[in-house]
Amino acid sequence: MLKNTRILVTGGAGYIGSHTLRLLGEKGADILVVDNLSSGYREFITYGELKKVDIGNLSAMKETLSSFRPRIVIHFAAFIQAEESVRNPMKYYLNNLSKTIMLLQAMQEAGVELFIFSSSAAVYGLTDTVPIPEGAPFRPANPYGRSKAAVETVLQDLSNAGAIRFVSLRYFNASGASIDARLGERHRPETHLIPLLLKTAKGELPSFTIYGDDYPTPDGTCIRDYIHVLDLAEAHVLAAEYLLSGADSAVFNCGYGRGYSVREVVDVVKKVTGVDFPVNIGPRRPGDPPVLIADPARIKQTLGWKPRYDDLEFIVKTAWEWERKESSQ
C-alpha cells in the first residue's frame, strides 16, 4: 500500500526517524526528509532526499509541502530529554509545541491531511496504572511530557473539526539498533540508559550511576518498557496504512507490556557484554516517573502490530554491535 506513496518525514535523520525511514523506503514509499540536522545525521538517511529546513519556518514548509504534495506527514522532529525540559521548558514548548503547530498550519494551507505524531509515554508520567491503557489521564512529570500532551490535544481538536486525520504513537523506551548495525542511537550528549551502560562497558566512561534507588518499586529503581526501535518503526508503517485506508484518528501505545528496572537492565548489559563495571547510586533525576509500562492491546488489535524483538537481551545485543561499530570509526 505504501509503494510510490509520497511521505514527508520530519526528523528523519534522528534515531527513531532513520529506522522508520529505512523501512518505508524498503516498502517503496517516495520519501522527502525534512531535518535541520540540529541532532540528526545526514548519514542516517538511507532513502529519500534531505531538505534542510526548520519545521518552524512556515513559508519554507508551505513551499516544501506544496511542491512535494505528500499524502502523509510523519513528524519525529523534537527534543527528547525530560530532565533538560525541567531546566529549560521554553526550549521544549517552542520546539515541540509551537513548531508542531506551525507545521500543522503549513499542512493545512498546503492541503495535506494525514499526520503521524511521535508522542510519548511521558504523557502518562505519574500515573499509578500499570500497565497503562491509552484511556489513562495525562499526568506528565515534566515539561517534555506536557509538550507532547499539549500537541495531542491540538491534534484531537483539529481532527474533531475535520481538518486532519492523525495517529499518535505513544512511544515507551525506544532502544536497540538495526540488525546490520547500519543505524543506531547517537545522541550528543548521550543521556539514555542502555547507550550509557554500553559506553561504560566499553571503557569510555569510568562508571555508571543509577539515578535513585528509593522509588516505590521492588528493587527501588525506575521501571521502563524497552521497545526495540525496529518494532517501533513497524508501528509507523502500520499507522500509515491505517490512515491511507480512510480510518479515523487514533492513539496507540507502543511498548511490549512488561517492564525492567534500571538494576535489571544493568545486569543484562553486563551479561551481554561480558564486562563487569562499577555501578554507583546517585540522587534521583528530576522529572523521572517511577514506572511506565504500556498496555499494547489496542495497537495489536487495531493495527495488527506483532512485536518481533520483545527480548531485552536481543535489544542490548543490537545496541552493543552498534556501539562497537561507532567506536571503530
Ligand code: UFG
Ligand atoms: N538512568 C539512570 N542512569 C543514567 C541514565 C538513566 O539510572 O545514567 C535511568 C533513568 O533515571 C530512568 C531509566 O534509566 O529511570 C531510563 O532513562 P532514559 O533516559 O533512558 O529514558 P527515559 O525513561 O527518561 O525517557 C525515554 C525517552 C523519552 C520518552 C521516555 C518514555 O528519552 O523521550 O523514554 O518512557 F518519553
